[in-house]
Amino acid sequence: xxxxxxxxxxxxxxxxxxxxxxxxxxxxxxxxxxxxxxxxxxxxxxxxxxxxxxxxxxxxxxxxxxxxxxxxxxxxxxxxxxxxxxxxxxxxxxxxxxxxxxxxxxxxxxxxxxxxxxxxxxxxxxxxxxxxxxxxxxxxxxxxxxxxxxxxxxxxxxxxxxxxxxxxxxxxxxxxxxxxxxxxxxxxxxxxxxxxxxxxxxxxxxxxxxxxxxxxxxxxxxxxxxxxxxxxxxxxxxxxxxxxxxxxxxxxxxxxxxxxxxxxxxxxxxxxxxxxxxx
Numbered sequence: 001x002x003x004x005x006x007x008x009x010x011x012x013x014x015x016x017x018x019x020x021x022x023x024x025x026x027x028x029x030x031x032x033x034x035x036x037x038x039x040x041x042x043x044x045x046x047x048x049x050x051x052x053x054x055x056x057x058x059x060x061x062x063x064x065x066x067x068x069x070x071x072x073x074x075x076x077x078x079x080x081x082x083x084x085x086x087x088x089x090x091x092x093x094x095x096x097x098x099x100x101x102x103x104x105x106x107x108x109x110x111x112x113x114x115x116x117x118x119x120x121x122x123x124x125x126x127x128x129x130x131x132x133x134x135x136x137x138x139x140x141x142x143x144x145x146x147x148x149x150x151x152x153x154x155x156x157x158x159x160x161x162x163x164x165x166x167x168x169x170x171x172x173x174x175x176x177x178x179x180x181x182x183x184x185x186x187x188x189x190x191x192x193x194x195x196x197x198x199x200x201x202x203x204x205x206x207x208x209x210x211x212x213x214x215x216x217x218x219x220x221x222x223x224x225x226x227x228x229x230x231x232x233x234x235x236x237x238x239x240x241x242x243x244x245x246x247x248x249x250x251x252x253x254x255x256x257x258x259x260x261x262x263x264x265x266x267x268x269x270x271x272x273x274x275x276x277x278x279x
Contacts, residue, residue, distance in 0.1 A: 001025045002047060002065065002147065002179070007056035009042050009203075016042040018203040020056070024179055026146070031194035031269075032183040035277050039203040040183045041080070044149050048077045076101065076143035078136045079151045086125025090135060094120065103144020112138045112168065116161060129156035137165055141172050147179045148172075154186060162186075166193060187270040197269065201277050211269075218267040219255040222248040227261050238268075238275040 002024045009017040017039045024030055034040045045051040046058060047065065049072055058065040065071050084093055090113075098104040113120050116134045127135060133155045140148055154162045170193065173180060182190050197214055199207040207214075218238065221228055225247040228240075238250040250271040255264050 001061065003059040004043070004046075005057050005059070007043075007046065007053045007058065009039075009046060009051065010054045016203055017046075017053075020200075020203070020205060022198060022205055022208055024147070024181060026179055027177040028195050029173065029180040029193055030182065030196045030198060031187070031190055032181050032198050032200070033187060033273055034183075034200035038200040038277075040200055041151055043200070044077060044079070044151050044181070044183060047149065048072065048075055073101065074145055075147040075149065076140045076145035077149040077151070078140040078153055080155060082124065082132050082136070084124045087123055089123050090118070090120040093124070093135075093139070097139055097143065101143045101145060105142045105144060109138050109142035112141060115164065115168070130158065130161065131156075133157055134161060134165075141168060144176075145178070147181070149181045149183075151183045153182065153184060154189075162189065166190070169193070187273055191269040199273060199276060206276055214269065214272065215266045218250065218252040218272065220248060220250050220265045220268055220271075221255075221258060221262045222246065222265070223262040227259070231259060231262060238271045 004020050004022045007017055007020040008015065020039075020043065032040050032043070042051065046053055049066060052066060060068070060071040060074065063071060094104075094106060094109055098106060110120070116138070118131060118134055118138070124132070124135070133153065134157065137150075137153055140150065154165060157165065166189070169180065172178075182194060184190060194211055196210050197207060198205065221231065223246065225242060225245055228247040228249050232249050232251065235249075236252040238252060240247060240249040242248075250268050252275075258264050
């Protein structure tokens with residue numbers, strides 16, 4: 001696993017992470033969630049050695065992760081920044097990636113490019129924002145790495161391409177189990193994918209639990225507005241939505257005594273996130 005122990009990261013007068021302790025075990029899909037500026041990207045950059053901690057340590061399988069080429073070779077990270085010379089053609093970058101990742105699957109990368117409609121003869125500077133994201137997704141999926149890190153992976157992607165990415169990620173995970181960390185603001189889209197949720201707020205871990213445990217923290221009730229409002233009186237309500245004469249309410253606590261006229265469904269992860277991260 002990757003372990004982050006008592007890690008603090010400061011940028012001049014800004015403390016991005018403060019005494020962070022978290023671990024990412026093998027063969028699980030994690031959702032790394034947080035509002036803008038919470039410290040998600042900083043954490044991923046520390047894990048890939050693009051940054052070094054001000055205090056604390058990072059380990060992989062018990063060995064220090066910092067300045068450890070063998071460990072870093074097991075991690076592939078797709079970030080928001082495009083770190084390639086605009087004049088370089090995509091197929092050339094595929095060749096370079098294979099040098100750094102011996103497990104890089106060129107045939108798989110080519111198949112993914114075809115599925116996404118990506119022309120590998122193009123130069124990186126000719127790609128739109130969406131296709132730059134697609135290109136970086138392909139590099140990460142085909143890397144053969146044991147740890148796949150995705151920082152805002154669907155930036156600029158349309159609904160079709162986002163759905164295709166999630167499907168390919170699950171196919172890759174099923175065929176070759178690995179640790180996946182998804183950092184994204186599109187919580188609703190990944191809620192059914194992730195097995196473990198880590199929420200960061202103001203540089204600290206706010207929540208670190210398996211998805212099953214989070215679902216047991218609360219529930220959602222829906223039905224006629226009057227009936228929902230009457231039953232929810234005095235309950236710990238995270239949020240609610242109204243559609244015509246119907247109402248949907250997200251509640252913390254155990255669902256006992258819910259009348260048969262109301263429908264009970266699992267807790268909405270996005271509503272829990274909004275509740276926990278609001279000031």
